[in-house]
Structure formats: structure tokens, C-alpha cells
Amino acid sequence: MTAPTITGLDCGWMRTQSRTLSSDGGRDEIAIPVPAWLVRHPAGDVVFDAGLHPDLATSTESLGAIAKAFTIVLGPNGTVGPRLAEQGVDPTGPLTVVLSHGHFDHAGGLVDLPNARVIANADEWRAAVDGDGYGVTMPDLGHDVLRIDGVHDVFGDGTLTCLPTPGHTCGHQSLRVLTADGPVILAGDACYFARTLDDEVLPPFAHDHVRQLESLAMLQRERATGTVIVPGHDAEMFNSMTSTR
Numbered sequence: 001m002t003a004p005t006i007t008g009l010d011c012g013w014m015r016t017q018s019r020t021l022s023s024d025g026g027r028d029e030i031a032i033p034v035p036a037w038l039v040r041h042p043a044g045d046v047v048f049d050a051g052l053h054p055d056l057a058t059s060t061e062s063l064g065a066i067a068k069a070f071t072i073v074l075g076p077n078g079t080v081g082p083r084l085a086e087q088g089v090d091p092t093g094p095l096t097v098v099l100s101h102g103h104f105d106h107a108g109g110l111v112d113l114p115n116a117r118v119i120a121n122a123d124e125w126r127a128a129v130d131g132d133g134y135g136v137t138m139p140d141l142g143h144d145v146l147r148i149d150g151v152h153d154v155f156g157d158g159t160l161t162c163l164p165t166p167g168h169t170c171g172h173q174s175l176r177v178l179t180a181d182g183p184v185i186l187a188g189d190a191c192y193f194a195r196t197l198d199d200e201v202l203p204p205f206a207h208d209h210v211r212q213l214e215s216l217a218m219l220q221r222e223r224a225t226g227t228v229i230v231p232g233h234d235a236e237m238f239n240s241m242t243s244t245r
């Protein structure tokens with residue numbers, strides 16, 4: 001069987017003060033990528049996270065107060081739908097989207113993927129759609145949503161596994177991919193930056209700081225066994241993964 005492959009899709013960038021994302025940060029501005037990840041599997045194409053909503057290319061009004069903290073850098077055709085098309089994948093096709101969590105920079109692009117089946121943590125989906133603590137409510141666009149509660153084997157063959165990594169939000173999850181080169185965990189916002197695995201400096205905000213540290217510890221243990229951890233917003237790591245691996 002052919003092992004799944006991972007390609008990083010550039011779905012825009014955001015600029016913000018480093019203190020927005022790191023509890024030891026200052027007022028210096030940093031640029032972070034907003035990725036979606038295309039995971040090609042013999043049983044079907046999977047997208048881990050959907051990135052920004054295309055409307056943010058022209059107006060950040062929908063972000064409300066969050067717009068003060070983030071400058072969105074997003075061109076026309078810069079969201080997940082056109083990016084998938086560039087890879088030869090029909091964004092209106094029967095994709096599977098694994099959603100790490102419901103924040104605007106991970107769920108906004110679902111609008112580009114109207115026929116996708118979404119796999120989300122049940123608590124996460126409820127909290128994000130209700131808007132509880134999310135700043136921007138995630139609209140329910142009528143997708144077929146598989147609401148899971150814990151570890152989930154996407155195709156039943158052990159190559160793609162949703163792993164609970166709560167803390168950043170109540171039901172955050174990551175995706176483990178068994179590639180030909182070994183296991184990779186797409187960590188989403190359980191780990192913003194590669195350095196986070198070493199310095200353990202987390203964002204100033206969290207749904208639950210204790211659970212966030214426990215999730216980070218799980219990622220550290222996985223790394224110690226040789227698993228590659230892919231952070232959610234690490235520019236250097238993202239740039240190294242925009243071709244298929």
C-alpha cells in the first residue's frame with residue numbers, strides 16, 4: 001500500500017505582536033503562516049485544517065476585536081480551495097477535513113470545501129459553533145460532521161489517527177500520519193512553534209493551561225521516539241513542507 005504523503009498549503013499569513021502568541025513575548029511583530037495540510041491517502045484526500053475565510057482578503061470586519069491584534073496577509077485565491085486546485089485536488093470533491101479546532105484561522109476555509117466530511121471533536125464543534133470563548137463564532141455550513149470523542153482512526157488502517165491534544169481549546173486535536181519516512185504529527189495549535197517543544201513557552205491564553213501542558217508533554221514524548229512534530233504556525237517548518245514529503 002502506498003503510504004500517505006503530506007503537503008503544506010499556504011493559506012495566508014498573519015502579523016501580530018509576539019506577545020499575542022507567546023507569554024514571554026514583546027511588542028515586536030512576527031509573521032506566522034496559516035497552513036492547511038493536504039494528506040493524500042489511497043482511500044481519499046484528507047485536509048488537516050482549512051485556514052482562513054476568503055473574505056478576509058478584502059475585509060477583516062468579521063473578526064471583530066481580533067482584527068486589532070492580527071494583520072491578515074491574504075491574496076485573492078489564497079485560501080484552501082484554490083490551493084487544493086493547484087495540487088490537482090477538486091475542492092468541491094468528497095474530501096475529508098480533520099479540524100484541529102474551531103478558531104478562525106483553522107476553520108474559516110471550510111466555506112471553500114462544501115462537500116467535505118468534517119471530523120471534529122464533539123466538544124470542540126459544539127463550543128466553536130456556540131462561539132463560547134472563540135471570539136469569532138464558527139458558522140455551521142451544513143457539512144456532514146463526524147463528531148468524535150478521543151482517538152479516531154480515520155480510514156481504519158492505522159495510517160491516519162486523530163489524537164486528542166486539548167488545552168488550547170476544549171477539544172483540540174492533532175493528526176498523526178504514518179508516512180513512508182516515519183510518523184509525523186500535525187500538531188495544530190497544541191504547539192505553535194518548533195521551539196515550543198523545548199522552551200515550553202505557551203500562549204498567554206488557553207482554554208485550560210494544565211491540559212495544554214499535558215498535551216505538549218505527549219508531543220514531547222512522541223518526538224523522543226522519533227516522530228516529527230509539525231507545529232501550527234512555525235514559519236521555518238512550514239516553508240520546509242510546502243512540497244510533498
Ligand SMILES: [Zn+2]
Pocket residue numbers: 103105106189232233
Ligand atoms: Zn491558529
